[in-house]
Amino acid sequence: MAKKRILLKLGSNTLTKETDHISRGKIEDIGQQIAALQDEYEFIIVSSGAIAAAKQFVKLDNHDKDVFVKQALASIGQPHLMRIYHENFSDLGLHTSQCLLSYSDFEKKQTKVNIVNTINVLVKNSYIPIINENDTVAT
Numbered sequence: 001m002a003k004k005r006i007l008l009k010l011g012s013n014t015l016t017k018e019t020d021h022i023s024r025g026k027i028e029d030i031g032q033q034i035a036a037l038q039d040e041y042e043f044i045i046v047s048s049g050a051i052a053a054a055k056q057f058v059k060l061d062n063h064d065k066d067v068f069v070k071q072a073l074a075s076i077g078q079p080h081l082m083r084i085y086h087e088n089f090s091d092l093g094l095h096t097s098q099c100l101l102s103y104s105d106f107e108k109k110q111t112k113v114n115i116v117n118t119i120n121v122l123v124k125n126s127y128i129p130i131i132n133e134n135d136t137v138a139t
Contacts, residue, residue: 053077074135
């Protein structure tokens with residue numbers, strides 16, 4: 001019998017636990033729940049948090065409200081966010097992958113098909129795709 005698929009949407013507020021930084025404990029808790037259910041379900045995560053992850057490490061000279069500053073913060077924070085997911089999930093025997101997408105990726109039929117096929121291959125091979133908007137170009 002095929003596993004049912006669960007899509008988790010994890011916003012910045014969920015990941016920061018109402019602080020100004022990413023909560024490793026929260027991500028670990030989510031990983032533990034996934035690990036407990038992985039025999040019955042496949043998981044896909046849609047995650048925000050790249051900008052919040054960057055704010056832990058850097059303070060840029062410009063105002064945080066400027067779009068280009070948010071894009072720069074996303075560029076800095078995305079690898080940190082993925083590292084936190086990878087470290088916490090791999091400790092639980094879970095494998096992750098990163099998919100950065102933007103709205104324009106869904107405008108062409110073939111590109112949409114490629115996205116779906118890629119995600120299906122990842123999930124079928126026990127990887128948890130972690131999808132985030134490519135905020136460097138989209139914010």
